[in-house]
Amino acid sequence: MARTTGSHSDITGPRVRAAALQLFARHGFAAVSMRQIAREVGVQAGALYNYTPDKQTLLFELMQDHMVELLEAVRDTPGPNPVSRLKAFVRFHIAFHHDRPDAVFIAYMELRNLSAENFREIETLRRRYETVLEEILVAGVEADQFEVVDTKIATLALIAMLTGVNTWFRSEGRLSLADVQDQYWDMVRKVVAAG
Amino acid sequence: MARTTGSHSDITGPRVRAAALQLFARHGFAAVSMRQIAREVGVQAGALYNYTPDKQTLLFELMQDHMVELLEAVRDTPGPNPVSRLKAFVRFHIAFHHDRPDAVFIAYMELRNLSAENFREIETLRRRYETVLEEILVAGVEADQFEVVDTKIATLALIAMLTGVNTWFRSEGRLSLADVQDQYWDMVRKVVAAG
DNA sequence: GATTTAACTGAACGATCGTTCAAAACCAAG
DNA sequence: CTTGGTTTTGAACGATCGTTCAGTTAAATC
Numbered sequence: 300m301a302r303t304t305g306s307h308s309d310i311t312g313p314r315v316r317a318a319a320l321q322l323f324a325r326h327g328f329a330a331v332s333m334r335q336i337a338r339e340v341g342v343q344a345g346a347l348y349n350y351t352p353d354k355q356t357l358l359f360e361l362m363q364d365h366m367v368e369l370l371e372a373v374r375d376t377p378g379p380n381p382v383s384r385l386k387a388f389v390r391f392h393i394a395f396h397h398d399r400p401d402a403v404f405i406a407y408m409e410l411r412n413l414s415a416e417n418f419r420e421i422e423t424l425r426r427r428y429e430t431v432l433e434e435i436l437v438a439g440v441e442a443d444q445f446e447v448v449d450t451k452i453a454t455l456a457l458i459a460m461l462t463g464v465n466t467w468f469r470s471e472g473r474l475s476l477a478d479v480q481d482q483y484w485d486m487v488r489k490v491v492a493a494g
Numbered sequence: 495m496a497r498t499t500g501s502h503s504d505i506t507g508p509r510v511r512a513a514a515l516q517l518f519a520r521h522g523f524a525a526v527s528m529r530q531i532a533r534e535v536g537v538q539a540g541a542l543y544n545y546t547p548d549k550q551t552l553l554f555e556l557m558q559d560h561m562v563e564l565l566e567a568v569r570d571t572p573g574p575n576p577v578s579r580l581k582a583f584v585r586f587h588i589a590f591h592h593d594r595p596d597a598v599f600i601a602y603m604e605l606r607n608l609s610a611e612n613f614r615e616i617e618t619l620r621r622r623y624e625t626v627l628e629e630i631l632v633a634g635v636e637a638d639q640f641e642v643v644d645t646k647i648a649t650l651a652l653i654a655m656l657t658g659v660n661t662w663f664r665s666e667g668r669l670s671l672a673d674v675q676d677q678y679w680d681m682v683r684k685v686v687a688a689g
Numbered sequence: 690g691a692t693t694t695a696a697c698t699g700a701a702c703g704a705t706c707g708t709t710c711a712a713a714a715c716c717a718a719g
Numbered sequence: 720c721t722t723g724g725t726t727t728t729g730a731a732c733g734a735t736c737g738t739t740c741a742g743t744t745a746a747a748t749c
Contacts, residue, residue: 311726327606329524333707345709346727354707408603411522452669452677459658460651467650474647482647489684506696528737540739541697549737 314340315350316364319357324401328358328412358409359417365402366424369395373431381439382488388432389487390480392461397476403465429454439491446493457487509535510545511559514552519596523553523607553604554612560597561619564590568626576634577683583627584682585675587656592671598660624649634686641688652682 318339322331333354337344351357376391378384396403406425410418433454439445447453461483468479513534517526528549532539546552571586573579591598601620605613628649634640642648656678663674 325606327522327524329522330607332705334705342726343728344707345729348708349726411520412525448677448680452674453681455658455662456655456678456681459661460655463650463654466654479647482643483651485643486648486651486685489687489689490681492684492689494684494687494689527735529735537696538698539737540699543738544696 311340311342311346312350315347316357316361320361320401320405323358323361323409324404328354328405328409355412355414355417358405359413359421361402362406362409362413362421363424365399365406366421366428370424370428370431373428381435381442381444384435385439385445385487385491386484388435389461389484392458393464393480393483394476396462396465397468397470400465403462407462429458432458436491443493445491447491453490457490460486506535506537506541507545510542511552511556515556515596515600518553518556518604519599523549523600523604550607550609550612553600554608554616556597557601557604557608557616558619560594560601561616561623565619565623565626568623576630576637576639579630580634580640580682580686581679583630584656584679587653588659588675588678589671591657591660592663592665595660598657602657624653627653631686638688640686642686648685652685655681 315336318336319331322335322339333347334344337347340347347357351360372395373388373391376384376387378387406421410421413421433450436445436447436450436453440447440450464479464483468474468476470476510531513531514526517530517534528542529539532542535542542552546555567590568583568586571579571582573582601616605616608616628645631640631642631645631648635642635645659674659678663669663671665671
């Protein structure tokens with residue numbers, strides 16, 4: 300055996316994924332060539348195939364990694380009651396998505412470039428994330444703390460609203476991330492409020 | 495002179511735009527070739543250049559047409575007071591976007607494929623549409639009918655929420671479009687409500 | 690029926706695409 | 720230093736890309 304430590308693959312591999320993430324987000328999956336990714340990494344195009352069987356799988360794994368990370372992270376937002384859990388969810392969603400604009404962008408925009416089965420897998424993960432929010436809403440309704448006509452619709456509406464932050468918020472602007480979290484929590488709170 | 499009436503260009507032209515709209519929405523701008531569009535129309539690729547100077551302009555004009563149509567249509571949603579104007583806006587936005595899923599999709603997803611100046615032009619139109627909503631919110635706040643901390647943020651949040659309908663609503667589902675309009679109006683109403 | 694011109698074809702242009710692979714380079718262990 | 724395996728190169732594959740254009744087709748006018 301040779302080259303187990305000191306191998307480059309554990310350096311080049313992450314760099315390939317990082318370059319692909321950034322380029323896919325910036326220009327779109329179909330508009331980015333393997334040669335562009337390779338150039339960004341400082342390697343020839345052929346070398347990329349040590350790290351992915353093909354271009355589509357590279358995209359899929361970026362999306363999958365993002366969704367899995369999202370699902371694992373959302374588990375760390377508990378709370379004693381539906382109100383505090385909802386508040387934690389809102390703050391978490393905004394912060395997590397703000398930290399990963401490229402991955403978020405890709406996960407929402409490049410679904411159509413996935414094969415049918417890869418698409419199903421990502422959709423399953425997304426559905427699971429939505430369920431986290433919906434269960435909070437259901438618990439709140441059952442505890443008479445929320446008033447929501449249709450928890451499924453409210454879930455989708457709230458997630459769309461929260462994810463929208465990524466399209467305009469820049470940390471150099473007039474508002475801090477905490478300001479944004481506060482204001483969105485205020486709006487979410489009112490949506491689910493009684494009356 | 496010959497061939498002014500009876501000309502095919504006023505038939506083929508719209509068909510080119512329709513095919514491009516559908517294909518761009520389905521597969522993405524970069525993933526669609528001029529030959530695919532031509533095949534859909536039933537013509538050779540070279541003939542497309544009677545109707546557009548290049549592929550990018552074809553995309554731009556689809557987006558521009560959509561945004562201009564949107565801005566013209568939103569003018570027809572007046573009301574005697576901020577509450578009814580907001581309600582009309584919500585119902586309008588959902589219905590208009592539901593009728594044009596492909597154009598909406600493209601206008602939101604293909605911005606990065608525009609040249610810098612084409613991008614600016616589309617962004618200006620979008621900003622103008624957002625202003626329609628924001629002015630309703632401002633009027634409502636000034637009339638003490640709404641309570642909104644930051645009308646700019648609320649505008650973006652509400653539009654993101656409303657546009658999100660397109661990602662999941664199908665008219666064959668359990669809900670009618672009117673149901674969806676009612677429920678979203680309920681949520682929007684609560685977001686801007688006092689208390 | 691001759692003329693005029695819009696509409697379209699079909700082939701071609703150079704460029705670039707995703708992917709493959711033999712050969713070279715490289716590095717760590719023996 | 721040799722060996723053995725990992726990693727990368729560099730060239731090549733056929734396919735397809737956006738765009739151009741000389742030439743053909745077809746329809747409306749005279």
